[in-house]
Amino acid sequence: YKRQRYKEGQFRAAGLEAEVDFESGPAGARDALKAELSLTGSDIAGELPGGVLVLPGVAIRASIRPERENAGNGLDMQGRLSVAGGRLDLAAPDMHLQGIYLSLPFFLSDRQAGEVGEVRIDDIFLRRFRVGGLTGTVRQHRLEYLLSGELRTSVLPENPVRLAAKARMPQDEVSFIELSASVEQAGFD
Numbered sequence: 583y584k585r586q587r588y589k590e591g592q593f594r595a596a597g598l599e600a601e602v603d604f605e606s607g608p609a610g611a612r613d614a615l616k617a618e619l620s621l622t623g624s625d626i627a628g629e630l631p632g633g634v635l636v637l638p639g640v641a642i643r644a645s646i647r648p649e650r651e652n653a654g655n656g657l658d659m660q661g662r663l664s665v666a667g668g669r670l671d672l673a674a675p676d677m678h679l680q681g682i683y684l685s686l687p688f689f690l691s692d693r694q695a696g697e698v699g700e701v702r703i704d705d706i707f708l709r710r711f712r713v714g715g716l717t718g719t720v721r722q723h724r725l726e727y728l729l730s731g732e733l734r735t736s737v738l739p740e741n742p743v744r745l746a747a748k749a750r751m752p753q754d755e756v757s758f759i760e761l762s763a764s765v766e767q768a769g770f771d
Contacts (some may be wrong), residue, residue: 588645639666660689678707696722
């Protein structure tokens, strides 16, 4: 991967594979239409505003069917995004994240909450200093994603830093992110 090959917002993939399966039943039936989608990508790399993203393996699986609560008047979409071994390099804070693993369930419907997913970042570097690694869970609640996790660092080897973050899917093209962190107890000599 060479940084010069890409323009901001441009991504390239060594491989993409998609599969879509449609099923239909009698008109007016509750499950009159159902679609299953699977998209797999390998060696995806590109420029983001202020950084570089590399994803050796990505998979999206989704299912769309009439929403049961609305007697078929709306659509229920649910799925999962999986990332294996990703890397994110951010120039401005000189931060590098590597070994990014994500299993993120998602939905677009009237439901309140979805399944619990997992996130792991093996190495977080600030400049050339290894800050630590992060493990946590992520769950969608309405249009927000709630993350809770622990940052394990050599600075506080006995006391992981507990993190909580909230990200809202933008409805009006304005992003929203809230982050908080706490240390249960710490002592210094």
